[in-house]
Amino acid sequence: MPGMPGNGWQVMASFRRDGSVTQQRLKPGTVKRIAGYARPYVRELVLFLALNSLGALIVVANPLLLKAIIDRGIVPQRHDLVVWLAVAVAGLALLEAVLGLAQRWYSARVGEGLIYDLRTQVFGHVQRQPVAFFMRAQTGSLVSRLNNDVIGAQRALTTTLSSVVSNVISLVLVLITMMILSWQVTLIALLLLPVFIFPAKWVGKRLSGISREQMKLDAEMSSLMTERFNVAGAMLAKLYGRPAEEEENFSQRAARVRDIGVVAAMYGRVFFTALTLVAALATAMVYGVGGFLVVDGNFQLGTLVALATLLTRMYGPLTALSNVHVDVMTALVSFDRVFEVLDLKPLIADKKDARVLGGRDGAASPGGDLDALDGRGRADGPESPASPDGRSASGTGGAPHVLDVGGGVDLGKGHARAAGPGQVPAEAPSVEFDDVQFAYPSAEEVSLASLESIARTDTAPGREVLHGVSFTAAPGQLVALVGPSGAGKSTITHLVSRLYDVSDGAVRIGGQDVRDVTLESLRAQVGVVSQDAHLFHDSIRVNMRYARPDATDEEILAALEAAQVGELIADMSEGLDTVVGDRGYRLSGGEKQRLAIARLLLKAPSVVVLDEATAHLDSESEAAVQRALRTALAGRTSLVIAHRLSTIREADQILVISGGRVAERGRHEELLLEGGLYAELYRTQFARQAGDGDGGGRAASLLSQE
Numbered sequence: 001m002p003g004m005p006g007n008g009w010q011v012m013a014s015f016r017r018d019g020s021v022t023q024q025r026l027k028p029g030t031v032k033r034i035a036g037y038a039r040p041y042v043r044e045l046v047l048f049l050a051l052n053s054l055g056a057l058i059v060v061a062n063p064l065l066l067k068a069i070i071d072r073g074i075v076p077q078r079h080d081l082v083v084w085l086a087v088a089v090a091g092l093a094l095l096e097a098v099l100g101l102a103q104r105w106y107s108a109r110v111g112e113g114l115i116y117d118l119r120t121q122v123f124g125h126v127q128r129q130p131v132a133f134f135m136r137a138q139t140g141s142l143v144s145r146l147n148n149d150v151i152g153a154q155r156a157l158t159t160t161l162s163s164v165v166s167n168v169i170s171l172v173l174v175l176i177t178m179m180i181l182s183w184q185v186t187l188i189a190l191l192l193l194p195v196f197i198f199p200a201k202w203v204g205k206r207l208s209g210i211s212r213e214q215m216k217l218d219a220e221m222s223s224l225m226t227e228r229f230n231v232a233g234a235m236l237a238k239l240y241g242r243p244a245e246e247e248e249n250f251s252q253r254a255a256r257v258r259d260i261g262v263v264a265a266m267y268g269r270v271f272f273t274a275l276t277l278v279a280a281l282a283t284a285m286v287y288g289v290g291g292f293l294v295v296d297g298n299f300q301l302g303t304l305v306a307l308a309t310l311l312t313r314m315y316g317p318l319t320a321l322s323n324v325h326v327d328v329m330t331a332l333v334s335f336d337r338v339f340e341v342l343d344l345k346p347l348i349a350d351k352k353d354a355r356v357l358g359g360r361d362g363a364a365s366p367g368g369d370l371d372a373l374d375g376r377g378r379a380d381g382p383e384s385p386a387s388p389d390g391r392s393a394s395g396t397g398g399a400p401h402v403l404d405v406g407g408g409v410d411l412g413k414g415h416a417r418a419a420g421p422g423q424v425p426a427e428a429p430s431v432e433f434d435d436v437q438f439a440y441p442s443a444e445e446v447s448l449a450s451l452e453s454i455a456r457t458d459t460a461p462g463r464e465v466l467h468g469v470s471f472t473a474a475p476g477q478l479v480a481l482v483g484p485s486g487a488g489k490s491t492i493t494h495l496v497s498r499l500y501d502v503s504d505g506a507v508r509i510g511g512q513d514v515r516d517v518t519l520e521s522l523r524a525q526v527g528v529v530s531q532d533a534h535l536f537h538d539s540i541r542v543n544m545r546y547a548r549p550d551a552t553d554e555e556i557l558a559a560l561e562a563a564q565v566g567e568l569i570a571d572m573s574e575g576l577d578t579v580v581g582d583r584g585y586r587l588s589g590g591e592k593q594r595l596a597i598a599r600l601l602l603k604a605p606s607v608v609v610l611d612e613a614t615a616h617l618d619s620e621s622e623a624a625v626q627r628a629l630r631t632a633l634a635g636r637t638s639l640v641i642a643h644r645l646s647t648i649r650e651a652d653q654i655l656v657i658s659g660g661r662v663a664e665r666g667r668h669e670e671l672l673l674e675g676g677l678y679a680e681l682y683r684t685q686f687a688r689q690a691g692d693g694d695g696g697g698r699a700a701s702l703l704s705q706e
C-alpha cells in the first residue's frame with residue numbers, strides 16, 4: 001500500500017494497550033530482576049539486536065539505491081549502472097529476507113526460552129503453596145497468570161525491546177538522511193506530524209478503553225458458558241432453569257460483545273486509515289513541493305523519490321515511539337505480576353532443620369532450603385526409619401508394600417493389632433493433639449488479591465475455629481470424630497497432614513511435632529481419603545501409581561482387590577487402562593471411594609485420615625466400602641470422621657466435637673449412657689442405621705434403656 005508505514009498494525013496494537021498501566025508503580029528492583037532472567041540469553045539477545053540494527057540500515061539503504069538508479073543510471077542513460085544498481089536492490093531485498101528469518105530465530109529462542117523459564121518456575125512455586133491458597137485463588141486467574149502474564153513478560157525482552165531499538169535506529173537514520181537530502185522538505189514533512197500524532201493519541205486512548213471493555217464482556221460471556229456447561233451447572237439449569245430466560249440472558253451478553261466489536265473495529269480502522277492517510281498526504285506534499293524544485297532544476301529527481309520513500313518509513317516508527325512508554329510499562333507490569341506470585345512465600349514449608357518423620361537419627365534434611373521439598377533422599381532412601389523408641393516405623397522407606405489382606409480382618413475388639421506380618425505397616429505411630437488452637441489463615445497470608453475475582457475484604461485474621469483440642473490416638477487405634485456440622489471435625493483432620501499449621505499447641509505423630517519434620521516424610525506416612533476423592537482424568541493404573549510410582553500391576557491389582565474393587569476393574573474391557581476421572585469412566589460414589597482406598601493401600605501409610613462418605617450407598621456398596629475400610633484401617637493409627645454407626649461402634653475412642661472443642665470422649669456405649677451430646681447425635685444421626693442391619697441393635701437397645 002503506497003504510503004503505508006510498514007509496521008502499521010504493530011503501532012495500532014501498541015495504542016490498543018491499556019494506557020493506565022503507566023500510572024502503576026513497579027516494585028523496586030524489578031528491572032534488575034528482569035536482567036537476571038535475560039542473563040542466560042545475552043548472546044542471543046546481542047545477536048538479535050545487532051540483526052535488528054542491520055535491518056534498520058537497510059530501511060535507509062533502499063531509498064538511497066533508488067536515488068542512485070534514477071540520478072546516476074536512468075537520467076544519464078547508463079544501462080550498465082541501472083542493471084548493477086537494480087541487482088543491488090534485489091540483493092538488499094534478499095538480505096532483508098534472510099535477516100528477518102535470523103531475527104525471528106533469535107527472538108523466538110529468547111522469547112520461548114523465557115516463557116519456559118518463567119512458566120516452570122511459577123508452576124513449581126504455585127504447587128508448593130498450601131491448600132488455603134488454592135481455596136482462595138481463582139483457577140482462571142491462576143492459569144491466566146501462567147499464560148498471559150508470562151507471555152506479556154517475555155514481550156518485554158523481545159517485541160518491545162526490538163521495536164524500541166529498531167525504531168530508534170531507523171528513525172535517527174531516516175531523519176539524518178532526509179536532512180542531508182533536503183532539510184526544507186524534511187521540515188515540512190515533520191510539520192505534518194502533529195496532525196497525526198494528536199488524533200492518534202486520542203483515538204488510541206478510546207481504543208484502549210474499548211479493548212478493556214471488550215475483554216471484560218468477553219470474560220463475562222465465557223464464564224456464563226463455563227458455569228452453565230459444566231456438569232453441576234448444567235444439572236442445576238436442567239432442574240431449575242428456564243431455557244428461554246437462559247437464552248435471553250446469554251443473547252444479551254453476546255449482543256454487547258457484538259456491539260462493542262463493531263465499535264472496536266471502526267476505531268481501529270479510523271486509526272489505521274489516519275496513519276495511512278497522513279503518510280499518503282505527506283508523500284503528495286513532498287512530490288508537490290519537490291516536483292516544483294525538480295522542474296526548476298534545484299533538485300534531482302532521484303532525491304525526490306528517495307525523500308518520498310523515506311518519508312513513509314518515518315511516521316510508523318515515530319508514532320510507535322510516541323506510545324512506547326505504554327508498551328514498556330505493560331511488559332514490566334507483566335513481569336511484576338509474575339514476580340508477585342513467585343514472591344508469595346508458601347505458608348507451609350519445611351523448616352531449615354526439618355527431620356524425617358520417624359527417622360532414626362532425625363538428621364536435618366540436606367540443603368536446608370526453605371523452598372525445596374528436601375529430605376527426598378532420606379524418605380525413600382535405603383535406611384529404614386525407625387520411630388523414636390527405636391522400633392522400625394513404616395510408610396517411609398522400607399515399609400512393606402505387600403497387600404495380602406483380602407481375607408477379611410477381624411475388626412472386633414483389638415482389630416488394630418489383627419494385621420499379620422507383611423500385610424500392613426508393622427508399627428504405627430501415635431497421633432497426639434496437644435492443646436491445639438487454630439484459626440484459618442487470613443487471605444493476606446495465603447493469597448494475592450489480584451488472583452481473587454472479588455476484591456479481598458476479609459484481611460482480618462481468621463476467627464479461631466479450634467479451642468484447646470487435646471487427645472491422643474495410641475498406635476494402631478481408631479479414633480472416630482463425630483459432631484454437628486461446622487464443629488471442626490474436618491479442620492482437625494487437616495492439621496494431621498499439615499494442610500494447615502496450628503496457631504498454638506502442637507500436633508505430634510510418633511512424638512514428633514509435624515512442623516519439625518519434612519513434608520515429604522510426613523505425607524509418606526499419613527494417608528488421606530476424603531469424601532469425594534479426586535481421580536485424575538487418566539487410566540486407573542496412572543491414578544493408582546500416583547500413590548506409589550514404582551507399583552507393579554500385580555501390586556495394583558492386589559490393592560484393588562483388597563479395596564473391594566478388583567472385580568469391577570476386572571469386568572472393564574480395558575482393565576487397568578480404563579480412563580477414569582472427570583471425563584472418563586463414570587464411577588459411582590462408593591466405587592470412587594473404594595478406588596481411593598486402594599490408592600491408600602498402595603501407599604501403605606501408617607496413619608490414616610478418612611472422611612467417610614455420607615452419600616447414601618446401597619447396602620451392597622455400603623458393605624463393600626466397609627470391608628475396604630477394615631483393610632485400610634487395620635494396624636494403622638486412624639482418625640475417621642465417622643458417618644456410619646459400624647465405624648463409631650468399632651472406634652477405640654470417640655471424640656464428640658462441638659464448637660471447636662472436644663465436648664465428650666469415650667467408647668460408644670459409655671457415651672450413650674452419659675446421655676449427653678453424643679446420645680443426642682446418636683438419636684438424630686445414627687440410630688436410623690441401627691435398624692439397617694448395621695449391628696447397632698445393641699446400641700439402640702442401650703439407648704432405649706436410658
Ligand SMILES: Nc1ncnc2c1ncn2[C@@H]1O[C@H](COP(=O)(O)OP(=O)(O)OP(=O)(O)O)[C@@H](O)[C@H]1O
Pocket residue numbers: 135440462465483484485486487488489490491492
Ligand atoms: N477454608 C476455611 N477458611 C475459613 N474458615 C473455614 C474454612 N473451612 C472451614 N471453616 C470454618 O471452620 C469451622 C469448622 O469447619 P469444619 O469444616 O472443620 O467443620 P466440620 O465439623 O467438618 O463440618 P461438616 O461436618 O459440615 O463437614 C466452620 O465454622 C467453618 O465455617
